[in-house]
Amino acid sequence: MVCAAQEVRKKLAEGVENIKAAPGRLFHARSPPPPRKFLAYFWRALLGTIRGMSSSSEPKSFRSGETVAWTRDLPQYSADDGWVLKYRFFWPAGVSAVTVSAVGDGTVHSLSLSAAETALMQPGAASIWAYVERFIGSPSGPERVDLGITAVQIGTNLLNAGALDPRSSNQRALDDLRAALAAYASGGSAHVAEYQIGDRTMKFRSLREIQDLIAHYEREIRRANFEARPRVLYRG
Missing domain, CATH: 2.60.40.10 (Immunoglobulins)
Known part of the structure; x- marks a missing residue:
């Protein structure tokens, strides 16, 4: 069975071939059309090739x-x-x-x-x-x-629910880590400290350990925010 990624790459290649097969409709050698018109032709050709592929809309x-x-x-x-x-x-x-x-x-x-x-x-x-x-x-x-x-x-x-915290689990962990970083820094650098991070109790031996986790959760939150952005589909 061809995996989904390979199938999409195949369909993209077929879409490009469809465009190449009808160059007269896409551009003229002396006066190329504007990019928007070209993209409209491209998407129409591409969408024509991927008909028949299953479309999934299960909720995330x-x-x-x-x-x-x-x-x-x-x-x-x-x-x-x-x-x-x-x-x-x-x-x-x-x-x-x-x-x-x-x-x-x-x-x-x-x-x-x-x-x-x-x-x-x-x-x-x-x-x-x-x-x-x-x-x-x-x-x-x-x-x-x-x-x-x-x-x-x-x-x-x-x-x-009797109470509501609208923050995601990643955001709660990040907020706890930032509070732990401030507490750890104020308590000196040569000690082991234990903090509640989200639903877990964690021990830290250095500022670097906390800073690395902060960077990790910041990346996860940025990724989640990017994936949650609305997507606009253009049709020619």
């Missing part, structure tokens, strides 16, 4: 106790051919896995989790395994195809 995060819904287009696994899209939620430990099934309409598979269903899900880090199944009367059992695993963060049910 949601909150326990809220309704969550998403769809996934799977051209190779149509409900008309008997395929059913399923998801299995896993937690690191202590909680049993949960399996849910999507409703198919042709190649589009839709899943909706009610507020009551997500209220039973433990907050914290979890993983969603996506796969499709179909039963064709084979004695060996159903056909099953793995569609990959997605990480998801499940937030606390606010209806059950």
Whole structure:
């Protein structure tokens, strides 16, 4: 099976070839079009080549106790051919896995989790395994195809919360580390100190150890903020 990255690179190459195959529509030797027009042609050619690839829109995060819904287009696994899209939620430990099934309409598979269903899900880090199944009367059992695993963060049910700290776990750890750095610096440099950092108690033997962790969490927060930025798609 060709991995997703290889497939995308292949489709990009095909898009470029489509552009090369029709140069007269893209530019003229004496008067090249403006970049925006060129990009519009490029994206139209590229999008034409990647039709048929499955599009995934599983959530990266949601909150326990809220309704969550998403769809996934799977051209190779149509409900008309008997395929059913399923998801299995896993937690690191202590909680049993949960399996849910999507409703198919042709190649589009839709899943909706009610507020009551997500209220039973433990907050914290979890993983969603996506796969499709179909039963064709084979004695060996159903056909099953793995569609990959997605990480998801499940937030606390606010209806059950008595207090709320809107900071992320990384931001709380960073704030604690900065407070620990100030306390450690004021207490001298030749000692071992213990501080509460997020949900853990940590010991430090030097300012450098605290500073390195601060740099780590600053990078993680910048990365999370970048990934959370809205994406604008342009169509020609």
